[in-house]
Amino acid sequence: MKEFSEISTWLSSRGAVHAIPVVETLPQPTFRMNDQNFVSFSTNNYLGLAQHPRMIDKAREGLERYGVGNCESRLLGGDLDIYDQLESKLARLKKKDTALLFATGYLTNLGALSALVKAGQTARIYGYRAKKRHSYAFFSDEYNHISIREGIRLSDADRQTYRHRDLGHLENLLKESTASSKIIVTDGVFSQDGDIAPLPEMLDLAERFDAMVYVDDAHGTGVLGANGGGTTEYFGLDHPRLICMGTLSKAYGAIGGFVATDRHIGDLLRLTCPAYGFTSTLPPDQVYAVSEAIDIVAEEPERRQRLWENQRYFVRSMSRLSYKLLSTSTPIVPILVGDEGATDVLSERLRKERIHVDSVKFPAVPRKQARLRVILNAGHTRRQIDKLVWVLGEYERSSFFPAPSLSAVA
Ligand SMILES: Cc1ncc(COP(=O)(O)O)c(C=O)c1O
Numbered sequence: 347m348k349e350f351s352e353i354s355t356w357l358s359s360r361g362a363v364h365a366i367p368v369v370e371t372l373p374q375p376t377f378r379m380n381d382q383n384f385v386s387f388s389t390n391n392y393l394g395l396a397q398h399p400r401m402i403d404k405a406r407e408g409l410e411r412y413g414v415g416n417c418e419s420r421l422l423g424g425d426l427d428i429y430d431q432l433e434s435k436l437a438r439l440k441k442k443d444t445a446l447l448f449a450t451g452y453l454t455n456l457g458a459l460s461a462l463v464k465a466g467q468t469a470r471i472y473g474y475r476a477k478k479r480h481s482y483a484f485f486s487d488e489y490n491h492i493s494i495r496e497g498i499r500l501s502d503a504d505r506q507t508y509r510h511r512d513l514g515h516l517e518n519l520l521k522e523s524t525a526s527s528k529i530i531v532t533d534g535v536f537s538q539d540g541d542i543a544p545l546p547e548m549l550d551l552a553e554r555f556d557a558m559v560y561v562d563d564a565h566g567t568g569v570l571g572a573n574g575g576g577t578t579e580y581f582g583l584d585h586p587r588l589i590c591m592g593t594l595s596k597a598y599g600a601i602g603g604f605v606a607t608d609r610h611i612g613d614l615l616r617l618t619c620p621a622y623g624f625t626s627t628l629p630p631d632q633v634y635a636v637s638e639a640i641d642i643v644a645e646e647p648e649r650r651q652r653l654w655e656n657q658r659y660f661v662r663s664m665s666r667l668s669y670k671l672l673s674t675s676t677p678i679v680p681i682l683v684g685d686e687g688a689t690d691v692l693s694e695r696l697r698k699e700r701i702h703v704d705s706v707k708f709p710a711v712p713r714k715q716a717r718l719r720v721i722l723n724a725g726h727t728r729r730q731i732d733k734l735v736w737v738l739g740e741y742e743r744s745s746f747f748p749a750p751s752l753s754a755v756a
Contacts, residue, residue, distance in 0.1 A: 372396065373702075375723040375730075384697075385730045387720045388704040392569055392677060393649040394725045395639050396599030404638040405600075408631035416630060421623040428633045435640055436604045439567075439575050440590040444612035445604045446622050447633075451564050451593030452493040454603030457621025458591065459484070459497030459531065459560070462611070468618040483525030485516060485557070487532045489539060494531055494562055510539070513547050520555040528555055534563035534577030535570070538711050538719060540678030542566075545581050552587045560589040568597025569677060574643035574650065594632070598639040602628040653677055653724040656731060660722055663735040667742055677722040680706070681738070682715065689716035692741055699737050701730075 357363045370378040373386035374397045395401055408428075418424030429447055436445040448454040463482035466474065482503040486494060489510045498505050504525055508516040520528060530552060532543040545561065552559050563576040571579025574597065578590055586608060594602035605615065615622060628636075643650070654677075661674045664681075672680040683689040686707045693705035696718075707716040720734070 373723075375725045377702075379702075382700060384700045384702050385726070385733075386702045387722070387726075387734055388702060389721060389723060390565075390596035391599055392597045392653055392721070392723060393599070393643065394723070395568075395597065395642060395649075398599070398639075398642060400638050400642060401599060401635045404634040405631040408629075408634035412630035414629060414631070416626055416628075418626065419624050420627055424626065426630060426633075428630060428637075429627065432633050432637050433604070435637060436592070437606050439573070439640060440578065440592070440606035441575070441584040442588070442590060442606035443609040445606040446612060446615055446619070447627055448603040448605070448622060449625060449627050450601060451562075451591075451595055451603035453621050453625075454591055454593070454605055455491070455493035455497040455562060456500060457497070457619045458589075458605045458615060459494065460500035461615060461619035461621070462529070463501045463503045463527070465614040465618045478526070480527055481525045482527045482529065483523045485519055485523075485528060485530045487511065487536075487543070489536050490531060490533050491537055491562055491564065494533070498531065510536075511541065511544060513544060513551065516548070517551055520551060520557065523555075528552075528557035529560055530557050531560045532562070533565070534561045534567075535565035535676050535678065536673075537565055537678070538680065538706055538717070539672050540676045540680055540719075541673040542570075542577060542580070542675055545577060545583055549583065549585050549587060558587050558589055559585075560591065562591045564591075564593040564596055565676065565678060567592035568639070568643050569650065569653070574640075594628075594636045594639075597643070598636050600628075600632045600635045600639065602632060602636060649724045653722060656724070656726045657722040659728065660720070660731050660735070663731065664738075667735070667739050669738065669742070672717065679720045679722065680717040681720060682717050684714050684716060686713075686716040689718060692738075693718060695741055696734070696737055699733065701734055701737065703734075 367379060373389040373391060374394050375386045375389050377384055377386055416424050433445040433447055448457055466476055466480055484498045484503055484505045486498055486507050487510055488507050506519045508519055530548055535542055548559050561577060566576035568574040570576050578588060590606040592604055594600045657677050660679060664671060670682040672682050683692060689705045689707060693703060696703055704719045706719045
């Protein structure tokens with residue numbers, strides 16, 4: 347057992363194990379840490395819904411009606427009608443037949459991706475014999491979220507990784523594959539890069555190669571599209587080959603995940619996905635809150651309007667500086683710094699001005715692609731954005747700031 351202390355000591359000596367900052371309040375987008383006020387430019391609470399009075403009232407209603415938790419699994423006594431109602435609402439939002447709730451977004455990807463390709467195996471327990479042998483392969487963008495990569499790994503199916511948003515590479519891999527069932531998997535909005543998956547073109551490929559497209563829309567849901575329906579609504583897509591995954595922990599300000607899909611896949615996952623049926627799910631107060639969040643996003647479009655105005659203002663202001671923005675198409679606007687030490691120095695410089703921006707480094711992103719992951723928020727004021735840009739400008743003028751070698755992508 348000595349290896350654990352050996353590994354941990356080694357990692358600490360390389361600076362890989364470090365203290366995680368403890369905060370006293372949650373960003374909305376200002377928060378308190380070490381008795382001081384900070385403004386966060388890295389919160390997923392895009393619309394400030396986590397503290398919305400309607401959400402809190404609804405959560406309280408759920409608490410008073412049901413208590414603090416659901417101590418049963420869905421399949422064994424814990425299947426409240428409010429879960430079905432929320433699932434129907436999420437299915438409508440994503441224009442699919444049905445949806446399944448999971449305790450978190452991470453668990454959704456682990457559960458759905460690993461179980462999907464094992465449906466036939468599970469059906470054998472009931473005596474099912476396939477007319478022909480099925481073989482499965484996943485085709486996954488290299489920058490997909492770790493929960494996707496872990497879910498695919500757990501599936502034991504063949505897995506191919508294509509270069510980020512590279513449709514030519516994806517096409518070649520699809521062409522070479524002999525799998526009878528192919529599933530393309532992509533983030534809708536990439537969490538560390540902020541760019542959007544080219545879903546229409548991916549669906550064209552899916553048609554040609556008889557594949558499904560599984561979209562993890564953790565950062566698109568509630569943010570993109572006329573009703574906050576996410577990346578699929580943004581592109582106006584309503585396609586039978588789409589499987590839509592989302593989280594409830596970002597724009598919707600609560601916790602949980604879901605997968606919205608056609609009736610057959612939904613029925614199969616309900617029966618065969620242990621992460622859905624054999625674990626406790628969202629506490630009822632969270633179900634109440636999320637259901638309210640979906641309504642608030644539709645009824646208070648001014649929140650998303652402010653978010654996008656802030657995004658455009660920041661991008662415009664940054665165009666006067668020479669930083670490279672990795673993407674400008676969503677509220678995630680990462681500033682590519684490249685060097686990891688320089689990213690930390692810059693992040694620390696911002697912290698001194700009471701601004702928090704996540705410094706994202708290897709292994710979350712490839713080496714030499716360290717970045718400050720700026721996420722705009724509906725609650726940011728112009729003064730807060732001006733200050734962020736001013737500090738960045740000051741740093742640029744006062745230091746030798748090596749231009750990263752990567753070319754920026756819009
Ligand atoms: C793209 C993506 N998928 C899934 C998740 C996991 O979601 P959750 O935090 O709700 O478990 C995240 C969280 O950061 C994410 O960014």
